[in-house]
Amino acid sequence: MDQLMFANGLADIADKVQHSKRLSAEDGMRLFESNDLLAVGYLADLVRRRKHRNRVFFVVNRHINHTNICVNRCRFCAFGKDKGDASSYVLSLDEIEAKARKAWEMGITEVHVVGGLHPELSLDYYLEMMKRLREALPGVIIQALTAVEIDYLAELHALSLEEVLLTLRQAGLDSLPGGGAEVFADRVRQEVCPKKISGERWLEVHAIAHRLGIRTNATMLYGHVETIEERVDHLIRLREQQDRTGGFMTFIPLAFHPRHTDLERVVHARTTGFDDLKVLAVSRLMLDNFDHIKAFWIMIGPKLAQISLNFGVDDFDGTVVEEKITHAAGADTGQALTRRELIGLIRAAGRVPVERDTLYNVVREGF
Ligand code: V47
Numbered sequence: 085m086d087q088l089m090f091a092n093g094l095a096d097i098a099d100k101v102q103h104s105k106r107l108s109a110e111d112g113m114r115l116f117e118s119n120d121l122l123a124v125g126y127l128a129d130l131v132r133r134r135k136h137r138n139r140v141f142f143v144v145n146r147h148i149n150h151t152n153i154c155v156n157r158c159r160f161c162a163f164g165k166d167k168g169d170a171s172s173y174v175l176s177l178d179e180i181e182a183k184a185r186k187a188w189e190m191g192i193t194e195v196h197v198v199g200g201l202h203p204e205l206s207l208d209y210y211l212e213m214m215k216r217l218r219e220a221l222p223g224v225i226i227q228a229l230t231a232v233e234i235d236y237l238a239e240l241h242a243l244s245l246e247e248v249l250l251t252l253r254q255a256g257l258d259s260l261p262g263g264g265a266e267v268f269a270d271r272v273r274q275e276v277c278p279k280k281i282s283g284e285r286w287l288e289v290h291a292i293a294h295r296l297g298i299r300t301n302a303t304m305l306y307g308h309v310e311t312i313e314e315r316v317d318h319l320i321r322l323r324e325q326q327d328r329t330g331g332f333m334t335f336i337p338l339a340f341h342p343r344h345t346d347l348e349r350v351v352h353a354r355t356t357g358f359d360d361l362k363v364l365a366v367s368r369l370m371l372d373n374f375d376h377i378k379a380f381w382i383m384i385g386p387k388l389a390q391i392s393l394n395f396g397v398d399d400f401d402g403t404v405v406e407e408k409i410t411h412a413a414g415a416d417t418g419q420a421l422t423r424r425e426l427i428g429l430i431r432a433a434g435r436v437p438v439e440r441d442t443l444y445n446v447v448r449e450g451f
Contacts, residue, residue: 092120094127097369101127104134107370112316115366121358128365128396135375136398139449140435142426143402143442145194146187149409150175150213154200156232158277160266160308162344162413164200174202177209181216187405188221191423193441194402195221197228198263198409201236207248210237211255218256225258225442227301231289232264235281245292253298259442260293262301262336268321269314276308276347283318287325294331299443301378302332306363307340307355308347315363319370326373333444334376334399337363339383343414360384361395368396376444382407382417386429393433399440400426427451 097111107115115124151174154164165172175183184195195217210229217226229237229252238248249257266273268283281289290300304318326332339355342348355363368377378399381389389400403426407419421429423439430437431451439447 092118092123094118094120094123098123098127101130101369104372106372109316109320112319112366112370113312115369116312116315116362121362121365124362124365124369125395128368129394131368131372132377132396132398138434138436139398139438140393140430140433141376141399141438141440141444142423142430143194143440144190144192144423144447145196145402145442146183146192146405147196147198147407148175148180148183149406150180150197150199151202151205152200152408152412153202155203156201156277156279158266158280159346160276160305160340160342160413161409162341163409167203174205177212177216180213181220183406184217184220188224190403192221192224192403193439193447194225194227196261197226198230198233198261201233203240207237207241207243207251210252214252214256226256227259227261227442228252228257230261230264231286231293231300232281234260234289234293235285245289246296249293249296249298253296257298259298259333260290260300262303262334265303265318265322266305267310267314268318269310272308272310272314283321287321290331291325291329294329297331299331299333301334301336302374303336303338304363304367305338305340307359308342308351315366316370319367323371323373326371330373332374333442334378335367335371335374336378336380336401337367338380339363341383341410341413341415345413355384357384357388360388361392364392364397365395381421382410382415382419385417386421386425390429390433393430393435400430402426 152165342351376399379389379392379397405420427437438449
């Protein structure tokens with residue numbers, strides 16, 4: 085390995101990785117700048133193997149997006165609509181319950197619910213949603229509402245973040261998904277989502293959730309106006325928070341899809357496969373205190389997600405069933421994979437598929 089690494093100027097980083105030493109921001113920059121994708125991937129794979137050996141996790145889940153009405157209207161988002169727009173919608177609690185019950189029949193262990201910031205949906209709607217999901221899906225983990233939605237509910241009702249999280253948890257909420265993180269840098273947020281909560285506030289919501297014992301995920305939306313420095317800054321801020329609170333389970337890089345968004349004229353093309361793999365690999369290398377790096381196949385396609393299992397990824401999300409956010413922005417992937425398809429993709433990569441629940445408890449192993 086040394087010879088390979090000496091040839092491309094990454095020898096000192098390879099040495100740190102081999103000896104499980106933490107990488108610096110400068111290392112992160114150099115990894116992003118490197119065009120030696122296989123070397124970067126090899127190093128990320130070393131870390132993955134150390135943590136998970138041959139196992140690859142997957143979840144049988146269902147996404148539900150309860151409303152696309154959103155007061156934030158981020159420039160990267162084609163899903164959000166104004167109230168009154170012809171394509172705006174709000175799912176009734178009966179509709180949500182019906183979707184959940186149908187998914188229950190196919191054996192989901194996770195329901196993932198996120199939506200827009202709807203000015204008239206009060207905390208009661210969400211509490212009732214949690215109660216109904218809890219009743220309709222016994223034993224299924226409810227991963228719902230991004231930090232942005234939690235903050236909005238707190239604002240709307242003049243409650244503290246703790247109060248909102250505790251009330252929701254009492255009604256059935258188990259875990260928060262990682263959405264809304266985008267890129268933490270203020271410069272980027274000013275440009276692409278000026279109305280959204282700050283990076284600091286996003287981190288605060290997750291810190292409070294962790295303190296209350298609610299485990300969460302983290303994301304980064306890449307491939308728009310962010311610089312490499314801003315990507316590295318994002319990863320380091322997550323790593324620092326994880327050192328303090330320890331409640332993040334997995335990190336999911338999200339590849340920006342520009343179609344039908346307000347950024348379409350600025351960002352003409354989708355992320356490349358090269359960049360997708362590099363972001364996953366560098367994330368694995370920088371986030372040494374995160375157990376899992378997840379490929380969301382909806383955004384990069386099942387084939388690249390499968391290849392990413394050699395670039396630091398240990399988690400292949402998921403059956404999904406219905407996905408509206410990326411598909412509103414021109415995604416040409418399907419919206420569902422079966423359990424059998426996920427297992428097939430993982431096995432064809434020479435790995436052992438492990439069905440997990442949201443909290444990474446093993447549901448089944450040895451297919
Ligand atoms: O926060 C919005 C992103 C996120 C676009 O926690 C876009 O396990 C690409 O966070 N192109 C929501 N991305 C989805 C999300 C997620 C997905 C899967 C698993 C988990 C998890 C979380 O989608 C938003 C935003 O960052 N997004 N618009 C777009 N045009």
